Amino acid sequence: MFSLRLPIPLVKTPPSFSSYSPYYHCPFHHPSQTRGLIVSKRGSATAKCHADVTLRHDRVSFAGESPDPFPAELAAEMMPKHVAVIMDGNGRWAKVKGLPPSAGHQAGVQSLRRMVRLCSSWGIKVLTVFAFSTDNWVRPKLEVDFLMRLFETTINSEVQAFKREGIQISVIGDSSKLPESLKRMIVSVEEDTKHNSRLQLIVALSYSGKYDVVQACKSVAKKVKDDHLHLDDINENIIEQELETNCTEFPYPDLLIRTSGELRREMNPLTLVKRTQNINAREAALGIGEQASWHTKYKDSAYVFVGGIPFDLTEGDLLAVFAQYGEVVDVNLVRDKGTGKSKGFAFLAYEDQRSTNLAVDNLNGAQVLGRIIRVDHVDKYKKKEEEDEETERQKREARGVCRAFQRGECTRGASCKFSHDEQRAANTGWGREEDKPKWGHDKFEGPKKERRSGNNQSNHIPETRDRDSRTRARNFDAELDNQPKKSDRRETAKRWHDNNDDKFEGRENNSRREENRSRRHEDDDKFEGRENNSRREDKRSRRHEDDDKFEGRENNSKREEKRSRRHGDDEFEHKSREDGYRREEKGSRMDDYDGMELEPKDQRRREDKRSIKPDDVEFEPKSRDSDIREDKKSRRRDDDDFLSKSREPHSNREDMRSRKHGEDESAPKSRENYARKQDDRSYRNDSGRTESKERYDFDRREEKRPRR
Numbered sequence: 001m002f003s004l005r006l007p008i009p010l011v012k013t014p015p016s017f018s019s020y021s022p023y024y025h026c027p028f029h030h031p032s033q034t035r036g037l038i039v040s041k042r043g044s045a046t047a048k049c050h051a052d053v054t055l056r057h058d059r060v061s062f063a064g065e066s067p068d069p070f071p072a073e074l075a076a077e078m079m080p081k082h083v084a085v086i087m088d089g090n091g092r093w094a095k096v097k098g099l100p101p102s103a104g105h106q107a108g109v110q111s112l113r114r115m116v117r118l119c120s121s122w123g124i125k126v127l128t129v130f131a132f133s134t135d136n137w138v139r140p141k142l143e144v145d146f147l148m149r150l151f152e153t154t155i156n157s158e159v160q161a162f163k164r165e166g167i168q169i170s171v172i173g174d175s176s177k178l179p180e181s182l183k184r185m186i187v188s189v190e191e192d193t194k195h196n197s198r199l200q201l202i203v204a205l206s207y208s209g210k211y212d213v214v215q216a217c218k219s220v221a222k223k224v225k226d227d228h229l230h231l232d233d234i235n236e237n238i239i240e241q242e243l244e245t246n247c248t249e250f251p252y253p254d255l256l257i258r259t260s261g262e263l264r265r266e267m268n269p270l271t272l273v274k275r276t277q278n279i280n281a282r283e284a285a286l287g288i289g290e291q292a293s294w295h296t297k298y299k300d301s302a303y304v305f306v307g308g309i310p311f312d313l314t315e316g317d318l319l320a321v322f323a324q325y326g327e328v329v330d331v332n333l334v335r336d337k338g339t340g341k342s343k344g345f346a347f348l349a350y351e352d353q354r355s356t357n358l359a360v361d362n363l364n365g366a367q368v369l370g371r372i373i374r375v376d377h378v379d380k381y382k383k384k385e386e387e388d389e390e391t392e393r394q395k396r397e398a399r400g401v402c403r404a405f406q407r408g409e410c411t412r413g414a415s416c417k418f419s420h421d422e423q424r425a426a427n428t429g430w431g432r433e434e435d436k437p438k439w440g441h442d443k444f445e446g447p448k449k450e451r452r453s454g455n456n457q458s459n460h461i462p463e464t465r466d467r468d469s470r471t472r473a474r475n476f477d478a479e480l481d482n483q484p485k486k487s488d489r490r491e492t493a494k495r496w497h498d499n500n501d502d503k504f505e506g507r508e509n510n511s512r513r514e515e516n517r518s519r520r521h522e523d524d525d526k527f528e529g530r531e532n533n534s535r536r537e538d539k540r541s542r543r544h545e546d547d548d549k550f551e552g553r554e555n556n557s558k559r560e561e562k563r564s565r566r567h568g569d570d571e572f573e574h575k576s577r578e579d580g581y582r583r584e585e586k587g588s589r590m591d592d593y594d595g596m597e598l599e600p601k602d603q604r605r606r607e608d609k610r611s612i613k614p615d616d617v618e619f620e621p622k623s624r625d626s627d628i629r630e631d632k633k634s635r636r637r638d639d640d641d642f643l644s645k646s647r648e649p650h651s652n653r654e655d656m657r658s659r660k661h662g663e664d665e666s667a668p669k670s671r672e673n674y675a676r677k678q679d680d681r682s683y684r685n686d687s688g689r690t691e692s693k694e695r696y697d698f699d700r701r702e703e704k705r706p707r708r
C-alpha cells in the first residue's frame with residue numbers, strides 16, 4: 001500500500017546468504033550436518049523433507065544476543081526509520097544452487113533473522129516484511145502449506161526472543177485465508193509483544209495493496225452505513241487511517257529492498273534528479289565531509305552521464321557547459337548511427353576526477369535550452385570501441401535479414417542491426433537460414449519449430465513471474481539434466497521420446513492432430529462458451545494450413561521480427577549501461593519538466609504514479625485472470641516440481657509423464673473434458689510438441705504488451 005505514496009528508493013542487495021545456509025541442515029540432502037535449522041524426516045521421504053519444519057534457534061536468532069555495531073561509514077542521522085523488504089528471489093536463489101524452492105524459503109528466514117537483528121541494533125524503528133502476497137495463494141498447494149508452517153514455526157520459536165529484545169510483532173493482510181493455528185498464533189504473539197517499542201516487525205501475510213484499499217473502503221463504507229461518518233467527510237486521511245499499513249507510528253517506508261536484487265530500472269529521470277539533489281542537500285545540512293560523501297563511491301571514475309540534453313546541442317556545446325568544472329577530455333554524445341541525430345544523452349570524462357563531483361552537484365537539474373538535464377556519476381564507463389565498417393557489416397549479415405526490410409517497412413536505414421542485402425532478402429524469409437529455398441515451402445517447419453521448441457533454452461525464456469511459473473514445467477527436463485547421473489537420465493528420456501515419437505512427435509502426426517482438432521472445433525461453435533476457444537483453434541489451424549495465404553505468414557513474420565528485434569536488443573544492447581540510460585531518456589522525453597516547480601507533495605504523487613507503472617507491469621501481468629487460471633492449471637505440475645525436483649528418480653517421472661500422455665490420447669469423455677485436456681496438454685508436453693497453444697498465447701501477450 002505504501003508504494004502508492006512515496007517514490008521509494010530501491011536498493012539492490014546481493015542475497016546476503018553467508019556461510020550459514022539452512023539448507024545444509026536438511027538431513028535429507030546433507031545427512032552429516034544437522035545443526036541449526038532441523039528438518040524432521042517424518043512420513044513419506046520425499047514429501048515430508050520440506051514440509052515438516054522445526055527451527056532451532058541456537059545459531060542466528062531474530063533478536064540480537066550480540067548486537068551488531070553501527071558501521072562507521074553510515075551516518076546515524078540519515079538512517080531510515082522504516083525499512084520494507086519484499087522477500088522475493090527465494091526460488092531463483094535455490095534454483096541457481098540446484099536446490100528445491102523450499103530451501104530458498106528457508107534461506108529467506110535466515111536473511112530475515114539477520115535483518116531483524118541489524119534493524120534492532122541500528123535503531124531502525126520499523127521493519128516491514130512482505131512475506132506472502134495475496135497472489136501467492138495460487139502457488140502449488142504443497143508450497144503454500146510449507147510456507148504457512150514455516151511462518152508459524154518461525155514466529156512461534158522466536159516469541160521469547162521478541163519479548164526479551166523489545167520487538168513488537170504486527171501482522172497485516174487477509175487473515176481469513178490463513179490456517180486456524182497460524183491465526184491463533186498471530187493473535188497471541190501480537191498480544192504478547194504489543195507494548196514493545198524497540199523495533200516493530202510488521203509481517204505482511206496474504207497482503208496486497210489492492211486488498212488493503214478494498215478493506216479500507218469497506219471499513220469506511222460501514223462507518224457511513226452505521227452513521228459514524230458522513231459521506232462528505234471522506235477524504236484521503238480517512239482512507240489512510242483505515243489502511244492496515246497504518247498500524248505503526250511510521251507508516252511510510254523510507255527504503256524498500258527486494259531481496260532478489262531486482263531493481264525498478266526505469267525510474268523517472270526527474271525523480272533521479274531530485275533524489276540526487278536531496279542527498280546533496282542532506283549532506284550539506286549535516287556537514288558531511290568529502291570522505292563520507294556519497295560521491296566517494298565514484299572516486300575511480302572520471303566519467304559523468306548527462307541525460308535530457310536538448311537534441312540540437314552539439315559536442316562543442318556540451319564542452320562549453322561542462323568545462324566550467326574542469327578540463328573535459330572526452331565527450332561522447334550518443335547519436336543515431338543512421339541519421340546522425342543526437343539521442344539526447346552523453347558521457348563526458350574530466351581530466352581530474354574531482355570535477356565530476358562539481359558537475360554532478362551543480363549541473364544536475366540545471367536547465368539547458370528549456371530542458372532539465374540530469375548529471376550523474378558513471379560507475380564503470382566502458383568506452384565503446386568504434387567498429388570499422390567492415391566488422392559492422394559482417395555482424396549485420398550474421399544477424400540475418402531484416403524482416404521489416406523484406407516488407408519494405410524498415411525505417412532504421414543504415415543503423416538497422418540486421419542485413420538489408422536485397423539479394424538475401426529476396427531469397428529468404430528466415431534470416432540466417434538462407435540456404436534453403438523458403439517462400440511458400442517449408443516456412444513453418446524449420447526455424448519456427450526450432451523456435452517453438454521448449455527445449456531450446458536460448459530462445460528467450462521469458463523472465464517475468466507469470467511466464468516463469470508457466471515455463472517451470474518446460475525447464476524441468478533441462479534442470480534434471482543438470483542433476484547427478486545425467487547421462488542415465490538423458491538416455492531414459494531419449495528412449496522415452498523415441499518410443500513415443502510415433503504418438504507425439506512427428507510433424508505429420510502433429511498436423512494431423514491439428515486438423516482433427518480444428519475439425520472437431522468446428523462443431524464446437526454450436527456450444528456456448530466454447531466459441532472463443534474454437535476461434536483460437538480456427539486461427540491456429542488456419543496458420544498451419546494456409547501456407548499460401550500471406551496473412552498467416554505476415555503475422556508470423558511480424559512476430560518473428562519483434563522477437564528477433566528483442567533478441568537483437570538483448571544480445572547487443574540491453575545489458576549495457578548505455579541502454580539503461582537510453583531507456584531513461586525515452587522516459588525523460590515524455591516528461592513534463594514543469595513538474596519541477598510543483599509543490600513537493602503533488603510532485604511526489606505524480607512521480608509516484610509514474611514510477612509505479614513499470615513495476616506494475618512487472619508484477620501484474622496483462623491478464624491477471626488468465627494467469628491465475630494458468631497457474632491453477634499448472635498447480636499439479638508445480639506440486640511435483642516443488643516436492644521432488646531433485647529427488648524423485650527421473651525414470652519414475654518419465655513413466656508418470658508417459659502415463660499422463662497416454663491418458664491424453666484417449667478419447668475425451670465430453671467436450672468439456674476435451675477442452676480441459678487440450679489446455680492441460682499444452683503444459684504437460686515439455687518438449688514442444690503442443691507448444692503451439694502456449695506459444696500462441698505468449699505471442700498474443702507479447703503483441704499486446706506496449707513496446708518500449
Ligand SMILES: CC(C)=CCC/C(C)=C/CC/C(C)=C/COP(=O)(O)OP(=O)(O)O
Nearest residue numbers: 087088089090091092105108109131151154
Ligand atoms: C516468519 C517469516 C515472515 C518468514 C519469512 C519466510 C519467507 C522467506 C517468505 C518468503 C516467501 C515467498 C513467497 C517468497 C517469494 O520467493 P519466490 O519463490 O517467489 O522466489 P522467486 O522470486 O525467485 O520466484
